[in-house]
Amino acid sequence: MEDLRIISLEEVSKHNFEDKKSCWIVISGKVYDVTKFLNEHPGGEEVITQLAGQDATVGFLDVGHSKDATEMAKEYLIGRLSENETPKETQTKTSSKPENGSGFVQQFIEIMTSPTWTNFLIPTTLGIIVYVVYKFLFN
Ligand code: HEM
Structure with a gap:
């Protein structure tokens, strides 16, 4: 497991973009500060800000984002949820058994x-x- 800062869902929920200052989202147990990325997002700001402060894994995966998009996300990675706050079904495959x-x-x-x-x-x-x-x- 990478050496990332553990961030609680409670802390993430404070960055819900209501103040238009910060927008954090969770994807597969990892926390991203996408505030600066919002106006660059090819899918538009709104889809992300709707999920600000929340787990956006399902939305992110449903879109079928490209590998490039996943790579791009790494730039905004700031931490991860603790194991017990990460829902099993949204954990990345790397944390389960190799296939x-x-x-x-x-x-x-x-x-x-x-x-x-x-x-x-x-x-x-x-x-x-x-x-x-x-x-x-x-x-
Ligand atoms: C760090 C987070 C994210 C990054 C880096 C990112 C990046 C991208 C990129 C590069 C594209 C262009 C298409 C592609 O390469 O796949 C895209 C499209 C899109 N994204 Fe995201 N995205 C992020 C989060 C999200 C979230 C949370 C949602 C919604 C729940 C979302 C919804 C969309 C939609 C609807 C499109 C347009 C798809 C289309 O026009 O076919 N994205 N995103």
Whole structure:
């Protein structure tokens, strides 16, 4: 876990942009001070200020922000919620178990079931190899 300042939800809620001075939001348990970013946000100020002082994870994820947007957010990172204030479902994947194994299997299945011509060749070739080996062993 990164060495970030622990900020309580109560403190975040004070930066709700009511005074037009500061706007903090929470995304996946991390706290961002986006006050200076508001007028640069491609999606407009309002969508963010509506969630000022609150957890904006669901909204942020629903939009399907690009990798660039996630990178951009790091510039405004000021801290994180404590473990017990972070809802489980909004924690980032990095804090749960790694999924390397299932990722590989999933990728393999995707390739195998993809309808493109080259990927069709892979199972066909495998089938031929199995057939040849079978013939070789039992003849
Ligand atoms: C630090 C926080 C945020 C950053 C750095 C950020 C950055 C961006 C960027 C770069 C885009 C352009 C499209 C893309 O690259 O994905 C974008 C679009 C958008 N964002 Fe954000 N955003 C943040 C928070 C939020 C939040 C909290 C919401 C709403 C809950 C939101 C709603 C939107 C919407 C509605 C668009 C427009 C999408 C479209 O036109 O297709 N953003 N944001």
